[in-house]
Amino acid sequence: MTIHPTALVDAQAKLGRDVTIGPFTIVHGNVEIGDGSVIESHCEIGHPTPLADGSRLSIGAASVIRSHSVFYEGSNFGEGLKTGHRVIVREGTRAGRGLQIGVGSEIQGDCTIGDHTRMQSDVLIGKVSRIGSFVWMFPRSGMLNDPMPPSNILNGAQIDSYAVIGAYSFLMPGVTVGEGAFVGVCTTVSRAVAPHRIVCGDPMVDKGSTERLRLPGSRLPARPWTRHFHRGYPEEVIRGWISEAQTLTSHLSGGEAAAGTWQENKTAR
């Protein structure tokens, strides 16, 4: 365990093996940090709030919280959480494994997030949002929750697994973006998006199936993205994606040849 001499760590905090706490960071008492995690400088971890009803902030093993971030008590994160600088996470956030939260993002709490979801810089997640696994949210995108602000109504939005939300796009309160759907940049998602559809613009327009998307300079399909983009995901997850793709291809075209194309494509990278 490495705690910088300038860090303030409450004696009640439960720190796992080989946890590192950076300079000028404050760790409050109601906190549990898993083995091998790194909390960088200038952070505040387990900020007290009556809204957490005394429940603890729990951060899984092998996590990295970058400098200047603030986490309130009363949230749970699986192992391998990774944040950028200046992330703010409020109470009642429940996230699975491998969540990535980009620089300057804000999670307002009382929300659920699946496994291996990735948020880039300055993402805003309103209270009572629901996010699946392997979701991507690009810079400045967000999820709203109050249909007639300001009001006491909290109607969270939902993003299903493998969906991708482009830069500057916002989900209006209560809408759902279906599995594998692609929301283009600057879109106001004002109604439900069916799985595997492309939508964009404000007002939002349906642009057809995600099967249409091609990688630039090639005729290879860009969807599902799990066939060509694997960076940073655990090996067993990638293996699952590859075998699923192979099964699917041999089903559809009955050919080893088609499955081979993916393999070649993968090796080419």
Added chain:
Amino acid sequence: MKHLAPMANIHRTALVDPEAMLGRNVSIGPFTIVHSNVEIGDDTMIGSHCELGVATPLSNGSPLSIGNNSLIRSHSVFYQGSSFGPELEAGHRITVREGTKAGVNFRVGTLSDLQGNSTFGDYVRLHSNVHVGKGTHVGSFVWIFPYVVLTNDPTPPSETRMGCTVADFAVIATMCVVLPGVHVGSGALIGAGSNVTKDVSPERIACGSPAIDKGPASRVMLRDGSGPAYPWREQFHRGYPEEVVQGWLNELKRFAT
């Protein structure tokens, strides 16, 4: 450049690695961390709660280099592997990743997020909350206003990186998104809230979502009735050195005759 500044300028709570190269008269604010792989030029001021020279394998060991007479305001984070010319001026809470190269008098507003592997010419102005994706190339004398996002991945998520380019003297107004690989021509003006999906020719106006061509930028008049607003270097000179301004005026005169 001297090894280690006089202690008087380093706040007693700051953590400065003895390997860091600090020029003459550098000041470091309270609770700031300066790592080893950092070179800071003469007369530069670093505010409080900053972290400079954050280690990353992606920088291939190259240092963070900050020119003379610079100012970095509080709570900013700069990774190693970037270089800035003299007179860098940075707002509060800025993040700059490795591989960012900027020329003379680069100004970056509060909360901006520079993802690295990007180049900026001389006298570039970024207002607050500007997000610059990896692989972006920005010329000299460019203005980018608050909340602009410069993107780089045409089919996210993918390994394709197509950074956008913004040529000299271009102006991108607030809340715009520039899509991957788009080239904004020199002296072009992008209206507020635009979604720039294709290249913009030099000295043209583009706006809307998707952005469409609205004619030559010289059509836009100053509201005080004193003449055309563009090219802006004809009428706006604040903060640029005299010889630069003289150069612009001579060039415009030549062009006119």
